[in-house]
Amino acid sequence: MQASKMILMFVGDYVEDYEAMFPFQALTMLGYIVHTVSPGKQAGETVKTAIHDFEKEQTYSEKPGHKLLLTATFDTIEPHRYAGLVIPGGRSPEYLRLNERVLEITRYFFVTNRPVAVTCHGPQILIAAGVLKGRLCTGYPGLKPDLILAGAIWGEVDETLSNVYVDGNLVSCASWRGNPEWMRQFVRLLTSKSYGF
Template sequence: MAQKKILMIVGDYVEDYEAMVPFQILTMVGHTVHTVCPGKEAGDSVKTAIHDFEGDQTYSEKPGHNFGVNTDFSTVSPGDYDGLVLPGGRAPEYLRLDQRLLDIVREFADTGKPIASICHGQQILVAAGVLKGKLCTAYPAVKPDIVAAGAIWGEVNETFSNAFVDNNLVTAAAWPGHPEWMRKFLEVLGSTIEP
């Protein structure tokens, strides 16, 4: 399998599993993952939050781990990457205010490079204006934003374990969807795992 170079955009209070698990999966299959955060440099870290589904009206939130930033955001050039990963959590709510970040996302979308976005990561896609006409899912509380952006809503299953693909875009609702979300992203990347 040819090694790919993936960009992952994170920020403080990114969802723990949605950053750590994709980073580990993509690294395990031989890809290089550059993690970046506006305002942070290589060697810094972001705090994560663990979101869980415990029978409340919405997810609960607990402190997570520190997640390493290994590349300077200021040096990122989308042309150097084969794909983009946007984890969820609370970070996308404020990351979507960063104009350079939105320009980077638009460049990935405009060039048709694979984009994997999960949970609240789709708030960044909405702010970047790249969802019109796309089949997309997200954490259900983000549905009004997705629909208002002109996307076609992909219905979340009972276990939050499904994912949707629309050309270069792979989306899932939450971390229980990691197996399907990452499998589909690897397929869109053209990656194969040898038995």
């Protein structure tokens, strides 16, 4: 399989359901091979997802989601084989960012200028990887102070939580409500001559 058709996606237990399922299915529909991986887990295992919604409380609510199949084994992935990286939100970025290899792989995509799609709480991994200084990035509104402290330029979020921003190889989104535009812009980068290899 040529690198230009392979996508890597970091997931873990309680990843946000729509933010993992939607890109997996949309990219697969377009002919990409999406490798969902999670530290400590093997291909064929699953992670639990969570469904987050915005129901007028002070923060999002959480409900049980589905089981997401892992399509590759984290310990055996080779980052140079992948055209792009997808980092969904939910609760998994909070602990995935503690894995040094997750951070090393994330840095690789920035050093090699390959497209990266991040949404909701996914920027927690980018913050820990130290790749956001001077970069326009958005996410779930609660991450605004963290992103600013990491040197990012905060992309404002409106009441729809669907904002999407593109800064070079980085496509960031505030929540699953922006999924269609988030993936549209990611695929635009994947198919751009600027990011071909």
